[in-house]
Amino acid sequence: MKIIFCNLMIVTLCLFVVSKTEAQTSFDKYMTMTDVTAVQATPEMFELMSDLDLDEMSEGEDEKSMLTLLKNVEEVMVISSENNARSTLMQQDFQSYVDGKKLNKLMSVNKNGSQFLMYQKSAKSDSDISKFALYMHDENNKNQSLILIINGEMDKESIEMIRKTFDVPAKSDTLQVRN
Amino acid sequence: MKYSVYCLIIVCIAVLTSCNDDPSLEKYIIKNQDDSAFMTLDVPAGLFIQEKNMDGMPEDVQRAIKSVKKANVIALPLDDGNKKRMEEEMAEMDEILSDKKYKRLLNLNVKGKMIRLMYSGEKDDMDEIVIYGKDPEKGFGIARLLGDGMNAKAITTIMTAAEKNQLDFNGDAFSGLNKLMEKNYK
Numbered sequence: 001m002k003i004i005f006c007n008l009m010i011v012t013l014c015l016f017v018v019s020k021t022e023a024q025t026s027f028d029k030y031m032t033m034t035d036v037t038a039v040q041a042t043p044e045m046f047e048l049m050s051d052l053d054l055d056e057m058s059e060g061e062d063e064k065s066m067l068t069l070l071k072n073v074e075e076v077m078v079i080s081s082e083n084n085a086r087s088t089l090m091q092q093d094f095q096s097y098v099d100g101k102k103l104n105k106l107m108s109v110n111k112n113g114s115q116f117l118m119y120q121k122s123a124k125s126d127s128d129i130s131k132f133a134l135y136m137h138d139e140n141n142k143n144q145s146l147i148l149i150i151n152g153e154m155d156k157e158s159i160e161m162i163r164k165t166f167d168v169p170a171k172s173d174t175l176q177v178r179n
Numbered sequence: 180m181k182y183s184v185y186c187l188i189i190v191c192i193a194v195l196t197s198c199n200d201d202p203s204l205e206k207y208i209i210k211n212q213d214d215s216a217f218m219t220l221d222v223p224a225g226l227f228i229q230e231k232n233m234d235g236m237p238e239d240v241q242r243a244i245k246s247v248k249k250a251n252v253i254a255l256p257l258d259d260g261n262k263k264r265m266e267e268e269m270a271e272m273d274e275i276l277s278d279k280k281y282k283r284l285l286n287l288n289v290k291g292k293m294i295r296l297m298y299s300g301e302k303d304d305m306d307e308i309v310i311y312g313k314d315p316e317k318g319f320g321i322a323r324l325l326g327d328g329m330n331a332k333a334i335t336t337i338m339t340a341a342e343k344n345q346l347d348f349n350g351d352a353f354s355g356l357n358k359l360m361e362k363n364y365k
Contacts, residue, residue, distance in 0.1 A: 034291030034315070045284040048302055048331040 026093045027077060027147075035083040041076045046152070069161060074152035080144065087137050087145035094135040094147050103133055106159075109169050113139030116168050120159070129154050136166065204275055204309065204323065208253050216261060220252040240340045243333035247326045254320030269319055276311055291315050305329040 030038045049070070070076075079090065094117070103119035114137065121131035134148040148166070163170070212219045233241050257265055276297065285296040293313045300306035308324040
């Protein structure tokens with residue numbers, strides 16, 4: 001009995017050691033690739049930022065609203081590449097991430113050589129979102145591919161702001177495309 | 180009972196051995212600071228801003244400045260002959276900084292050029308703030324702030340004060356840094 005207990009303890013310890021932050025793992029490799037630009041702000045970063053008086057530091061409305069958006073965010077990752085071979089890999093990794101985390105599809109648009117995929121996971125309160133993921137690929141813009149992943153609570157307005165920032169077509173456009 | 184004793188022994192051994200071959204950044208800097216291939220810069224905080232110049236500063240700025248004890252820079256520039264050594268040193272540095280005591284704040288990769296920002300200690304009482312930069316074409320470098328009671332607030336206080344020209348920087352400390360930069364990045 002005790003042996004089992006000991007073994008269990010060791011296994012649990014090992015699991016604890018290898019467990020990483022949410023968005024890491026399959027995206028880790030992009031942090032060293034030479035044809036990729038990637039940035040990852042960790043939960044520790046946002047924890048530190050939460051201690052600062054951001055209102056005091058920010059200037060201008062845009063910056064203020066961006067900081068409000070990031071207030072409850074825990075992790076942000078952006079990966080971007082202009083290499084076509086990478087975009088296939090990025091899309092695969094994106095898909096397995098959203099499938100693995102059981103995110104719901106918010107929209108998918110495919111028109112004129114641009115592709116957009118948006119996923120989200122609802123938070124406990126209905127109006128909020130706990131995870132957000134965006135993949136886009138634009139043939140007309142240097143074949144750029146981009147992944148954006150945000151973990152942490154956000155409201156719908158934040159998503160709208162992200163949508164505008166990345167020029168993702170609005171919902172009404174999506175419907176037209178689907179029809 | 181026997182098994183729990185065994186477990187205890189195993190844990191003790193693991194803890195002891197991990198302490199013994201702890202490859203710390205401090206040791207790495209000491210080991211390499213006299214090596215001519217490296218560039219190092221060691222600045223006690225007093226050299227940045229002298230105490231006598233602090234009198235007119237707001238109290239929170241003074242406290243923030245005093246929480247930073249010293250700064251280290253160590254860099255290994257890439258040249259024709261040291262490619263193999265560069266790889267080894269980079270691997271060693273990666274190993275040192277993969278220690279769990281370093282909490283990653285930011286990972287940045289711009290087409291193979293990497294910057295990592297991390298700290299050790301508690302978030303309200305940081306021991307070290309480390310910036311690690313790697314460039315496959317230029318080499319790598321570490322900048323480290325050592326402190327006592329450093330925190331994010333203190334760092335931003337210093338930065339804000341610097342922006343408002345409230346700090347009377349000691350020029351000598353920076354000329355050394357400038358020279359290092361010029362040599363490295365020209």
